[in-house]
Amino acid sequence: MRPASGPSRDHGKLMTLDSSGNMDVRSRKDVGLLFEPGDVVVANTAATLPASLQGLHVQSGQDIEIRLAGWVEAYDVTRFKAVAFGAGDYRVPTEHRLSPPTMRPGDRLRLGPLRATVQAVLDHSRLLELRFQGDRKEILAGLARHGRPIQYAYVPKPLELWDVWTHLAAEPIAFESPSAGFALSWDTLSRWQKRGIAFATLSHAAGISSTGDPDLDQRLPLDEPYEIPPRTAAAINKARLQGNRVIAIGTTVVRALEAATCSGCVVRSGLGVARNLIGASTNLCTVDAIVTGVHEHGESHYELLRAFADTSVLESMNQRAAAEDFQAHEFGDSMLIERQARAKRSQAV
Known part of the structure; x- marks a missing residue:
C-alpha cells in the first residue's frame, strides 16, 4: 500500500x-x-514537539541524530528517553540509517544550542536516557530553534x-x-x-x-x-x-x-x-x-x-x-x- x-x-x-x-x-x-x-x-x-535533533557526539566527534521518544518523568523537559541514529536524516529510510557511535553514561551531546548528557543506556544500545542542561524555558527555546518534527523517508519534503x-x-x-x-x-x-x-x-x-x-x-x-x-x-x-x-x-x-x-x-x-x-x-x-x-x-x-x-x-x-x-x-x-x-x-x- x-x-x-x-x-x-x-x-x-x-x-x-x-x-x-x-x-x-x-x-x-x-x-x-x-x-x-x-x-x-x-x-x-x-x-507535537520538534523532537528530531541533529548534532554531535562529543567523545567520538561523529555526527548523530537524536529523536526524543519518551518522558522519563511526565513533562520534565530536562530528561528524555531518546533513540540515537548515525549521521543522516529522514531522507534515508530508518532501516538503512547508519548506526550511531557507541554511547556510554556520561557522554556529552551537542545538539544545536542544546547540550545534553547520556544518563543511561537502557535495554538497547540505541535507547538512551538524556539529561539536558538549562531550565525549562531555555530547553524549550532550544527545541523550537533547532528541532524538527520527526518524519520518515516516504514524505520527501521537510x-x-x-x-x-x-x-x-x-x-x-x-x-x-x-x-x-x-x-x-x-x-x-x-x-x-x-x-x-x-x-x-x-x-x-x-x-x-x-x-x-x-x-x-x-x-x-x-x-x-x-x-x-x-x-x-x-x-x-x-x-x-x-x-x-x-x-x-x-x-x-x-x-x-x-x-x-x-x-x-x-x-x-x-x-x-x-x-x-x-x-x-x-x-x-x-x-x-x-x-x-x-x-x-x-x-x-x-x-x-x-x-x-x-x-x-x-x-x-x-x-x-x-x-x-x-x-x-x-x-x-x-x-x-x-x-x-x-x-x-x-x-x-
Missing part, C-alpha cells in the same frame, strides 16, 4: 467495519454522520511543525503526531453536536512509531503519560451506563482510556502513565470503536487493532484498502473499526 507523501486534510477516504464484520468505503467527511445520539467520541489534544499539529493541538507533549486526529474538522465536530453526539478530549504523549531496528521496535510503544479531565471521564462513564458507544480517535486514546479503566469498567480522571501493551489477547473494557489510519502487519499500531478485530479481518480490510487505492501512514486515509464480538474471533496470529 502506498504511503501518503505529505499533509492533505481536505480530502480522504474512510473504510468502515461494523460490529458484524460488514465493510464499506466512503468519504472521510462522512465520519460526522456515522455515530448515534448518546455516543461519545474522544480525541487526543496533544501537540515538514514544518504546523504540518504535524491537528486542529485540536494544545499542549506540546507528543513526540509524533496523534495523526488519527487529522480526520477531524470543525464541520465534523459541529455535525456531532447537532446530532447529540458527545465530544470529549484527553491528552496523551504519543511516542515514536518506528526506529528501523526490529529489536528496538519490539519495545514500542514506550510508557506514555496521559491526562483525562473529569468531564471526559464523566461523559464516558455516562455513555457506558446508558449503553452507548465510546469511539476513540486514534490508538493513543485507546491506550489511555484502557489504562485508566478500573474495576467495573469505570474510567478514572487524572494523570497516569500508559504502560499497557494492547493486542489480540486484550479484552477491551471501555472503547467500542476506533478511528485510525491505515496500518500494516508488524507495526505496533496494527497490533493494537487486533484487540478490535481478528487478524484475518484486518488483512481483508487492508486488501480492500489497497484495491481502493487507500494511502497509508500518518497523512493517509482512515479506517473506522468497531469492536468485533469476541465469540466470533479466532485470535489468529
Whole structure:
C-alpha cells in the first residue's frame, strides 16, 4: 500500500467495519454522520514537539541524530528517553540509517544550542536516557530553534511543525503526531453536536512509531503519560451506563482510556502513565470503536487493532484498502473499526 507523501486534510477516504464484520468505503467527511445520539467520541489534544535533533557526539566527534521518544518523568523537559541514529536524516529510510557511535553514561551531546548528557543506556544500545542542561524555558527555546518534527523517508519534503499539529493541538507533549486526529474538522465536530453526539478530549504523549531496528521496535510503544479531565471521564462513564458507544480517535486514546479503566469498567480522571501493551489477547473494557489510519502487519499500531478485530479481518480490510487505492501512514486515509464480538474471533496470529 502506498504511503501518503505529505499533509492533505481536505480530502480522504474512510473504510468502515461494523460490529458484524460488514465493510464499506466512503468519504472521510462522512465520519460526522456515522455515530448515534448518546455516543461519545474522544480525541487526543496533544501537540507535537520538534523532537528530531541533529548534532554531535562529543567523545567520538561523529555526527548523530537524536529523536526524543519518551518522558522519563511526565513533562520534565530536562530528561528524555531518546533513540540515537548515525549521521543522516529522514531522507534515508530508518532501516538503512547508519548506526550511531557507541554511547556510554556520561557522554556529552551537542545538539544545536542544546547540550545534553547520556544518563543511561537502557535495554538497547540505541535507547538512551538524556539529561539536558538549562531550565525549562531555555530547553524549550532550544527545541523550537533547532528541532524538527520527526518524519520518515516516504514524505520527501521537510515538514514544518504546523504540518504535524491537528486542529485540536494544545499542549506540546507528543513526540509524533496523534495523526488519527487529522480526520477531524470543525464541520465534523459541529455535525456531532447537532446530532447529540458527545465530544470529549484527553491528552496523551504519543511516542515514536518506528526506529528501523526490529529489536528496538519490539519495545514500542514506550510508557506514555496521559491526562483525562473529569468531564471526559464523566461523559464516558455516562455513555457506558446508558449503553452507548465510546469511539476513540486514534490508538493513543485507546491506550489511555484502557489504562485508566478500573474495576467495573469505570474510567478514572487524572494523570497516569500508559504502560499497557494492547493486542489480540486484550479484552477491551471501555472503547467500542476506533478511528485510525491505515496500518500494516508488524507495526505496533496494527497490533493494537487486533484487540478490535481478528487478524484475518484486518488483512481483508487492508486488501480492500489497497484495491481502493487507500494511502497509508500518518497523512493517509482512515479506517473506522468497531469492536468485533469476541465469540466470533479466532485470535489468529
